[in-house]
Amino acid sequence: MDENNTIGRSVLNQIKKDIISGSLKPSSKLKLDNLKSHYSVSTSTIRETLNRLVSEGFVKAEEQRGFFVCPFSETDLIEIVKIRNLIESYGIEQSIQKSNIEWESKVVSAYHRLNLEEKNNLKNESIFNEWKKYDFEFHEILVSNCDSANLMSIHSNLLDRHRRYQTILHQTRGQKSILEHEEIFNAVLNKDIKKTIKILQIHLDQGLEKALTLFKK
Amino acid sequence: MDENNTIGRSVLNQIKKDIISGSLKPSSKLKLDNLKSHYSVSTSTIRETLNRLVSEGFVKAEEQRGFFVCPFSETDLIEIVKIRNLIESYGIEQSIQKSNIEWESKVVSAYHRLNLEEKNNLKNESIFNEWKKYDFEFHEILVSNCDSANLMSIHSNLLDRHRRYQTILHQTRGQKSILEHEEIFNAVLNKDIKKTIKILQIHLDQGLEKALTLFKK
DNA sequence: AAATAAAAAACTTTATAAAATTATTAAAAT
DNA sequence: ATTTTAATAATTTTATAAAGTTTTTTATTT
Numbered sequence: 001m002d003e004n005n006t007i008g009r010s011v012l013n014q015i016k017k018d019i020i021s022g023s024l025k026p027s028s029k030l031k032l033d034n035l036k037s038h039y040s041v042s043t044s045t046i047r048e049t050l051n052r053l054v055s056e057g058f059v060k061a062e063e064q065r066g067f068f069v070c071p072f073s074e075t076d077l078i079e080i081v082k083i084r085n086l087i088e089s090y091g092i093e094q095s096i097q098k099s100n101i102e103w104e105s106k107v108v109s110a111y112h113r114l115n116l117e118e119k120n121n122l123k124n125e126s127i128f129n130e131w132k133k134y135d136f137e138f139h140e141i142l143v144s145n146c147d148s149a150n151l152m153s154i155h156s157n158l159l160d161r162h163r164r165y166q167t168i169l170h171q172t173r174g175q176k177s178i179l180e181h182e183e184i185f186n187a188v189l190n191k192d193i194k195k196t197i198k199i200l201q202i203h204l205d206q207g208l209e210k211a212l213t214l215f216k217k
Numbered sequence: 218m219d220e221n222n223t224i225g226r227s228v229l230n231q232i233k234k235d236i237i238s239g240s241l242k243p244s245s246k247l248k249l250d251n252l253k254s255h256y257s258v259s260t261s262t263i264r265e266t267l268n269r270l271v272s273e274g275f276v277k278a279e280e281q282r283g284f285f286v287c288p289f290s291e292t293d294l295i296e297i298v299k300i301r302n303l304i305e306s307y308g309i310e311q312s313i314q315k316s317n318i319e320w321e322s323k324v325v326s327a328y329h330r331l332n333l334e335e336k337n338n339l340k341n342e343s344i345f346n347e348w349k350k351y352d353f354e355f356h357e358i359l360v361s362n363c364d365s366a367n368l369m370s371i372h373s374n375l376l377d378r379h380r381r382y383q384t385i386l387h388q389t390r391g392q393k394s395i396l397e398h399e400e401i402f403n404a405v406l407n408k409d410i411k412k413t414i415k416i417l418q419i420h421l422d423q424g425l426e427k428a429l430t431l432f433k434k
Numbered sequence: 435a436a437a438t439a440a441a442a443a444a445c446t447t448t449a450t451a452a453a454a455t456t457a458t459t460a461a462a463a464t
Numbered sequence: 465a466t467t468t469t470a471a472t473a474a475t476t477t478t479a480t481a482a483a484g485t486t487t488t489t490t491a492t493t494t
Contacts, residue, residue: 005280006280006281006445006446006447007446007447008446008447009280031475032475032476033474033475041447042447043448043449043476044261044264044446044449045446045447047261047265047476047477048268051225051266051269052269052271054269054272055269055273056272057367057370063222063226063477064222064223064454064455064456064475065455065456065457065475065476066475066476067476079365079366079367079368080367082365082368083304083365083367083368083371086307087300090303148296148299148300149296150274150297150300151296151299153274154300154371223476223477223478224478225477225478248444248445249444249445258478259478260479261477261480262477262479264445264446280445280486281444281445281485281487282444282445283444283445283487284445
């Protein structure tokens, strides 16, 4: 189940989590000595991790000058959302076409969890991270029946990078977003590919717009 | 210009090239000691490189068991081509929409080089790699005006992985492929997005079909 | 032939150090 | 006062070695 067998993988997940959550701030320098002592691992392990995160788009390496958390930028966010839209739409289309009981039941349960969380969230603002987790898990389940490990891997990476922006900007859209989730859910169960993709696009576009307003502040 | 400043980057490019060319064979074990002596670098450098190549989809890491060149599989190839089609179509669409003189002239010159090479290639079969290089450079130029570094990075990775299959399978389709390149070229200059995408899809599908027949042998 | 145990090989991680580069500080010159 | 230069410090990059695990191979026994 848990694939945190090696220290290398464990520290990879930790650092990635810290970048997504914002405790390692955008554009900040990742000094090897600091990381080494903070995560209690050796330099080589840290460097292996950072090199992986470079390929995954979370860390930027400037040769001879070291590693930095990838900076925040509006264009980067816009690009990520657009590519996510492209990939996710295609993935959902494939998933619906290959639809089967197992997948549908996963969708139902993922939506259920998200829905419960979203109702709670309106009252209790403190559980932002928990809610976002279910949000992204729902979207991940939607493409999970597309039968393409490569597509899912690219999608998962885009979700992670998108989540960094949403988390750090503390992006919320309240009732509207919740309704869109419900519409997507229903369209998927009805195997209505066009409608699903249409609402997904609206969902992502509206979210992007909200994020961009938060950027100005 | 050349970004091979550090040994790490240089050996990354070398190993990637050797995987794409097939001199490091699919599924083969990448023993640290062998690589270390073959590329004349230290273990830490090798491990950093391999970890990056894992994220880029060229190397597979099995915990405690080491690194392997990513295996060849039909489904992997099919997935790569489909996602490439999706990404490349979108990228070309954006590129054409933002079309300008500089980009058009790059397209013209990339096509010119490819065309010269393809004419030669019919006579001289030995320059396969050179020809493939111009082939992929042409496709890369086509999306290069999309104004999305993220899209181009994903696309470039997909091209590299696709090239590995084409190179090792020694995939060629002769005159048909050459004609499709010409059609794509003309459609792009005419800013005919729909036609471009349509021919691209045929181009990739036919190539995939050819590759799959080579797989059987 | 199959199962077990011992030995060897290979990977993972840490620690240390030297070489190379960049960043910072202090002094000198304009 | 600002710029230039020189010296120092900090950091990255690479290499090497050794300890600890895990896997693989070999040898032995049943």
